[in-house]
Amino acid sequence: MSHDPTAAPAIDDVRVSLGARSYTVRVGRGLIARAGAEIAPLLRRNRVCVITEATVAELQLDGLRTGLAEGGVAMEALILPAGETTKSWRYLEQAVEWLIAQKVERGDVVVALGGGVIGDLVGFAASILRRGVRFVQIPTSLLAQVDSSVGGKTGINSPLGKNLIGAFHQPSLVLADIDALDTLPARDFLAGYGEVVKYGLLGDAAFFDWLDANAPAMAAGDKALRQEAVRHSVRMKADIVERDETEQGDRALLNLGHTFGHALEAATGYSDRLLHGEGVAIGCLLAFDLSARLGLCSQEAPERVAEHLARMGMKRTLSDIEGDLPGRDGLIALMGQDKKVQDGTLRFILARAIGDSFVTADVPRAALAELLDEALAG
Numbered sequence: 162m163s164h165d166p167t168a169a170p171a172i173d174d175v176r177v178s179l180g181a182r183s184y185t186v187r188v189g190r191g192l193i194a195r196a197g198a199e200i201a202p203l204l205r206r207n208r209v210c211v212i213t214e215a216t217v218a219e220l221q222l223d224g225l226r227t228g229l230a231e232g233g234v235a236m237e238a239l240i241l242p243a244g245e246t247t248k249s250w251r252y253l254e255q256a257v258e259w260l261i262a263q264k265v266e267r268g269d270v271v272v273a274l275g276g277g278v279i280g281d282l283v284g285f286a287a288s289i290l291r292r293g294v295r296f297v298q299i300p301t302s303l304l305a306q307v308d309s310s311v312g313g314k315t316g317i318n319s320p321l322g323k324n325l326i327g328a329f330h331q332p333s334l335v336l337a338d339i340d341a342l343d344t345l346p347a348r349d350f351l352a353g354y355g356e357v358v359k360y361g362l363l364g365d366a367a368f369f370d371w372l373d374a375n376a377p378a379m380a381a382g383d384k385a386l387r388q389e390a391v392r393h394s395v396r397m398k399a400d401i402v403e404r405d406e407t408e409q410g411d412r413a414l415l416n417l418g419h420t421f422g423h424a425l426e427a428a429t430g431y432s433d434r435l436l437h438g439e440g441v442a443i444g445c446l447l448a449f450d451l452s453a454r455l456g457l458c459s460q461e462a463p464e465r466v467a468e469h470l471a472r473m474g475m476k477r478t479l480s481d482i483e484g485d486l487p488g489r490d491g492l493i494a495l496m497g498q499d500k501k502v503q504d505g506t507l508r509f510i511l512a513r514a515i516g517d518s519f520v521t522a523d524v525p526r527a528a529l530a531e532l533l534d535e536a537l538a539g
Contacts, residue, residue, distance in 0.1 A: 173392040177311065177399045179406060182331040186311055186399070188392045190384065192338035193224050193299065197232015200297055203333055205268040208235040209297075212256055212283045213274040216243040217301050220344045225274055225299070236272075237263055241279070245431040248278050248317045250326075256286040260294075270295045270333065276302035276349075277309035277437065281327070284315030288330030298335040302345060303353025303387075304438050306337040307360070307394035308415075312402040318431065322498035323423045329407055337395070339388045350380060351475050352438030355418075355445070357390055360397045362445055362466065363417040366516030368393055373469055380473065413520045417510040418444030424495035425479075428487050439476045446470065446477050451524065451532050452511040462515055480539035489533040 172189035192199060200209065209229065213222060218240045229236050239259045241247050260271060271294060273283035280298050287296035300310035316327020342350065354376065361369030372379075372390070379386040398415065405412040422440030429435040449463035470477040479486060487495070496507055506522045513519065 173388065175392060175395045175399055177331070178403050179331060182313075184331060184333055184335065186335040186337060186395050188306070188337045188339070188388055188395060190338065190340045190388070192336040193221060193341060194228045195231065196225055196228035196299065196336060197230060197234045199232070199336055200229070200270065200272070200334065201232045201234055203270050203295065203297070204234065207233050208237070209270050209272050210260055210263050210265055211236050211238045211272040211274050212241065212259075212279065212286070213238060214241045214243040214247060214276075214279050217275040217279070221274060221301055221341060225272075241282075243278075244433075245278055245318070245426075245437070248282050250317065253282060253286060253317050256282060257290055260286060260290050265290065265294060267291050267294055270297055272297045272299060273310075274299045274301065275305070276300065277305045280305050280310050281315050281324070282317060284313070284330050284332065285317060285327050288315055288328040293330065295333040296330075298332045300335065300337055301341040303342055303350055303391070304356050305353075306342075306391050307353065308356040308398065310335050310337065311395055311398050312412075312415075313406070322495075323426060323431070325498070337391055339384050339391065342387060343382075347380070349436065351473060352436035352442075354380065354473065355438030355440075355442035355475065357394050358469065359415075359417050359441060359445055360394045362449070362512065362515055363414050363510070363518040364401075364516060365393075365397060366514070368397075369469075369515050376469075376473060410520075413508070414510055414518055417512075417518055418442065418446075418448055420444065420496055420507065420509055421447045424492050424498075425482065425486070427495045427498070428492060429482065429484070434484055435476075435482050442470055442475050443477055443479065443481070447532065447536065448510060449512055450536075451509070451528065452513070454528055454532060455511070455524070458512050458514050462512065465515065478539065479536045486537065489530055489537060492533055492537075493529065 175186040271287045273280045287294050298310040300306045313329045313331035315330050316324045319325040375386050418441040421444035425440045449466050452458045453460050453463050508522050509524050
């Protein structure tokens, strides 16, 4: 995975092969600036409806409008509030009703411009509008580029849990513009990195080694390294989605760290106290700690994960989360709302080593309780 910083930036195409629902994820620089040329081949008429959120709109919407216009594509835009609370019935209704008012037809294309919240919400709106219209993902955060924009999972949150309402609806195209990452605050970039490092931890030890060597430079702004990290992450996710589109088996591996992470997000009210990728990073380390306790992996594995997260300046323990958290039993109850619960039994993604994870329901309650007690004690 070497790179030549003097080389002209190229576009990496990652194909997600799902028969009639196949599509390409394009990873590279300048994709928003030429969005019209990218999207025009999908269109029956030269207009799109774009849904975004306030923070992204200020940074990217004019550039997208210009990029579309240069390809002869007109756009209308709806700007929703920023933040995880936008993934709710209220804003889903607003998005759908706006699309209907815009007279979006079955043959039209809706564009999601933003991070994971907008991608999930707009994808779900597209899935239910006229029983399904096509949509294009233009993910502007690292987290969305490597995870939520790929694979067709769309949805909103319930007050009882995250992503409990949704549908599988694959995009027609994903444009992951590396230049968009320049506008991310450092905290948001690192939160997205939580999903990048997850790929190495769950199934690719060599990728984790590469990240261990290159992630600090990537966080500092090296675009070639950023592009390679996004490309590799998307390729890994695409491979898993191709094998298991609707999460009957292997795809659950992508939830490494999420059983803990989603419970922590619920415990913090889906607020800025804990970003999704921060919860994933903390959850990955908890999963490795639990694996070591159960004798599944060496004690060196969680130590190496903790060391890497520390070097990246990331949240990694419960004490890194500001404010109070529920006690052990409260957290376990929140984990019980996870989508991966089957027949009332919690399922965990645990690890035999860095790069070797598996799904299991065989976790003794006492071991989980002990882990959380120690984690809460700090």
